[in-house]
Amino acid sequence: MSENEQGIKHYDIAPDNEYNMLMSALRVSVSRHLMDAHFTLISANPYYYELIGYPKDEYEALFHNRPDIYFNQNPEDWSAIVEKVAAAAGAGHTSYEAMARMYHKSGRAMWIKMVGVFTDEVVDGCPVAYTVMTDMTDYIEQEQALQRSNAKLLELAFVDPMTRGPNRSKFDMDAGGAILEGAPGDYVLVSMDIRKFKLINDLFGIEMGDQTLRYVYEVMRRHLKDDELVCRAAADNFCLLLQNADKRMLVNRLERMAQDINSFNDGCERKYFLSLAFGIYPVLDPNLPLTQQLDRANVALKNVKDAGDSRLFACQFYSDLDRLKLMREKDMENRMQDALLNGEFVVYLQPKLSLKDDAIAGAEALVRWQDPERGLIPPDEFIPFFEKNRFIVEVDLYVFEQVCILLRGWLDRGVKPVPISVNMSRAHLADADFLDAYEAIRSEYSVPPELLEIELTETLVFTNPEMLFQVIDQIHRRGYRCSMDDFGSGYSSLNLLKDLQMDTLKLDRAFFTSQNADNPRERDVVTSVIDMAEKLSMSTVAEGVESQKQVEFLRQSSCDMVQGYVFSRPVPIPDFETLAFGGGETDNP
Secondary structure: OOHHHOOOOOOOOOOOOHHHHHHHHOOOEEEEEEOOOOOOEEEEOHHHHHHHOOOHHHHHHHHOOOHHHHHHHOHHHHHHHHHHHHHHHHOOOOEEEEEEEEEOOOOOEEEEEEEEEEEEEEEOOEEEEEEEEEEOHHHHHHHHHHHHHHHHHHHHHHEOOOOOOEOHHHHHHHHHHHHHHOOOOOEEEEEEEEEOOHHHHHHHOHHHHHHHHHHHHHHHHHOOOOOOEEEEEEOOEEEEEEEOOOHHHHHHHHHHHHHHHHHHHOOOOOOOOOEEEEEEEEOOOOOOOHHHHHHHHHHHHHHHHHOOOOOOEEEEEOOHHHHHHHHHHHHHHHHHHHHHHOOOEEEEEEEEEEOOOOOEEEEEEEEEEEEOOOEEEOHHHHHHHHHHHOOHHHHHHHHHHHHHHHHHHHHHOOOOOOOEEEEEOHHHHHOOOHHHHHHHHHHHOOOOHHHEEEEEEHHHHHHOHHHHHHHHHHHHHOOOEEEEEEEOOOOOOHHHHOOOOOOEEEEOHHHHOOOOOOOHHHHHHHHHHHHHHHHOOOEEEEEOOOOHHHHHHHHHOOOOEEEOOOOOOOEEHHHHHHHHHOOOOOOOO
């Protein structure tokens, strides 16, 4: 027979004494064991059996007083106990401690703490140990729940739910520590955006957009060295901490990363390439707060995006000039609304001179910012910024209103007015009913619409021709004239121009870069454009004319009007009125 099939060996067990009764009352198990291979049970208080759910007789019948058999379903815990006991005994200790899973008869798992004491008692030639067992299940489960809760909190605090990698907070901690431990110039911070990422969500769905973000993160992570970091900071923006190198090596490395990201298109019949923009900031001052350093990487990134570079890979390094520009723009943003309310935006007029009779035949309204602290702010400093933040819409309407007030004043004074043209930004086109605001202002001052001309820039005209056909039609329906500004600045299409019902074509100063008015190529191009405009029933205005020689050339070419410093720079309204109606002149610059 096997050992398990042999008869059960019983030991004389004394009746429960007061100690055993006390331990049972306290729900603590006390048992005596032989220090043999099976840790054979000699005796136990009632709670020992209550703890594991087996009555004494059943326990003896099933397990033959052998705990090693009881632990058959979780032998790893039994092995751990044996190792603890052996280690303690071998080291000459008088006691041992162990934590093990034990299973109640019902199948419920319990965490039991065992504290054993070695004694001098010997039974059948084996030393005897006393073991106290305490049910720690509630405590352990609470600890485990707390650990899970802490792990969840750590995950929420430091793990990006999208990529399952570090989030911005974790990146800040790790990157900040690495930078402080390193030397100045050891690292660069990189900010990367996926341009036009919203198109992925729109075309393929949000889930595909999420998969794309995870894919981009994994590719960049594979490109990292041991002490480098990457995280998705927000939306489609990623931050990287990379080892510094010379600029060419850094650019080449980032370009390889971008190429690897787009390698998913290899072998695809339907390709979709991601356009990636990178801003790079070399960390020269480790003590600078990380947020400021990342801001500088973002400034460089913003410059890439503002430049309109549509290549699949584009990057730019941060410079202090970028920071100054950003600070100036923020200052303008803080002051622009008050400036509008306080009348700091001033309308200047630049005369348009007729080449038929050398009389002022019109004017272009241009805006200047007369800041009480900084003085006159150049338009090329604030207008591009207002174009980006759409404040240009409010400024355009303000200029239009000032022009209507001026024209109304001339009419009321009996002065024969000259038409005035106003610039209209492409930002207006975001609102299909944008002309309603113009018409409301014109109606308020009862200005005849034929005295007003709306100038559309060449870039606006050729960005979306179909939409512009409708816009021009609406402008004409309201009774305004319409002109194309900056024609020839780089986007011109003579074929498309024939389909645009413009009233006036304004030739950009780019046509007059040659100082020699007799240049055959210049003469041929300008003459051809003017001739074409005349055949399309458009009047022509040459902008940026600076010399009398250019004036004579344009007169010979049958250009209708000139506008430029050769006659007058943009001037305040009173000076223009003197020029146009008072017989006076202004000094040329």
